[in-house]
Every structure is written in structure tokens, then in C-alpha cells.
Amino acid sequence: MDSHSRFVAYLKVILPLAAVALLSTLFLLSRSVDPTATLPFAQHEVEERVRGQQVTAPFYSSTTDDGDEITVEARLARAAVGGGLAEAEDLNARLKLARGGQIALRSQTGTIDAVTDTASFSGAVEIATSTGYVVLTDRLDATIGDFHASTPGEVRATGPVGTLTAGRMEIGAKNPGEPMHMLFKNGVKLVYDPGKTPEE
Incomplete structure (x- = not known):
């Protein structure tokens, strides 16, 4: 196996591992999101919309x-x-x-x-x-x-x-x-x- 083939074989292993490492870092560093904090309505508006069409x-x-x-x-x-x-x-x-x-x-x-x-x-x-x-x-x-x-x-x-x-x-x-x-x-x-x- 020549040097070019060995280099390509290394990249096939290293690049996927690097991608997994980057994704893991993103998940670790991301902040938790409160789903209720993103609602564009106040609580009383939500209750009013639920009560009546x-x-x-x-x-x-x-x-x-x-x-x-x-x-x-x-x-x-x-x-x-x-x-x-x-x-x-x-x-x-x-x-x-x-x-x-x-x-x-x-x-x-x-x-x-x-x-x-x-x-x-x-x-x-x-x-x-x-x-x-x-x-x-x-x-x-x-x-x-x-x-x-x-x-x-x-x-x-x-x-x-x-x-x-x-x-x-x-x-x-x-x-x-x-x-x-x-x-x-x-x-x-x-x-x-x-x-x-x-x-x-």
C-alpha cells in the first residue's frame, strides 16, 4: 500500500471520529431550553383561547x-x-x-x-x-x-x-x-x- 492509500485510509477513520467529537461538544455546551419560555402568549391569553373558540x-x-x-x-x-x-x-x-x-x-x-x-x-x-x-x-x-x-x-x-x-x-x-x-x-x-x- 503506497503512502497516498494509507493517508486516505487514515482520513476515513479520523474524520468520522472528529465529527462525533464536535457533535458531542455542541450537546455538552448547549444550554437547556425551557419550552414554556418560548410561548408568544401570556398564560391568561392561552387559557382564554382554550376556553372559547x-x-x-x-x-x-x-x-x-x-x-x-x-x-x-x-x-x-x-x-x-x-x-x-x-x-x-x-x-x-x-x-x-x-x-x-x-x-x-x-x-x-x-x-x-x-x-x-x-x-x-x-x-x-x-x-x-x-x-x-x-x-x-x-x-x-x-x-x-x-x-x-x-x-x-x-x-x-x-x-x-x-x-x-x-x-x-x-x-x-x-x-x-x-x-x-x-x-x-x-x-x-x-x-x-x-x-x-x-x-x-
Whole structure:
């Protein structure tokens, strides 16, 4: 056997032994890992997720009969107890009108019923339009397919002509295919601001 063959034979023995030695060193020097320390959730969050089924960042979209686009998203949705509707938190909705313009809506909580095609927004509801109106109320109920929304209680609004309060408000078209309007009802009180320019 020549010197080259002997060298190759030595390497076949030495290299595997060296690899085993390196691996043993890695295992000996590595620190122990606490598997619970790597969880990205606090203990109470883990317990809450185990108790009830929930979905993070749910998203819903639909188109009305008149071609208006509706999108609704939330921070999370939680299954309801006793077979009721699922509840969502921190909702943001947007209605993009086929005739131009937008209506944005946000609320603390709400529900969407895909079977009846209805939605309900509650808790510090804020409705903002691309025409400059901002409406605040406690609750807004809406049908999606032929979009129509209404508030069962009082609303407070600011807009291009000033501020107003009303017993309730409706959003929708008077007849199918007609433009969308906001209609204030029941004891409307308007404080006109001459410094503002009325909507044209």
C-alpha cells in the first residue's frame, strides 16, 4: 500500500471520529431550553383561547344588489355561547359606493349573520363619509344585500354645515338604483356654522 492509500485510509477513520467529537461538544455546551419560555402568549391569553373558540383578524366582503362593495374586518371573532351569533371585537367596515364616494365605520363590538345577510355594530360606533360627515351613535343595524342601515337610538353628527343631533338615522337609497343618502329623523336639531361651506 503506497503512502497516498494509507493517508486516505487514515482520513476515513479520523474524520468520522472528529465529527462525533464536535457533535458531542455542541450537546455538552448547549444550554437547556425551557419550552414554556418560548410561548408568544401570556398564560391568561392561552387559557382564554382554550376556553372559547376564536378567530384572529377575520375578514368579510360582499357586494350589494346595486354594486356597492362592502368589507368588514375585526381584531378577533369569538364563538357565541348557546348557539347565538359569533361576536367580533374592534370592527372596521368600509362601503365603497358604485356611484362614487365611501362610508367608513368602526365600532367596539358587533355581529354578522351570513344566513340573514345582516350585521350589527355596537359600542362607540363612528360613521365617516367621504363627503365630510362624522356620525357617532351607540348602535347601527344593517342589511347587506340591499344595503340599508339604521340606528335605534340617538345620533350626534358633525358635517359641512355644522353639528346636529337626532333621535335616529337611516342610511340607504330611497328606491333601488338611486343614490345613497343619510336621513336624520325624530327631533333633529342643527347648529349651523357659517364658517363652514355647505356641501355642493
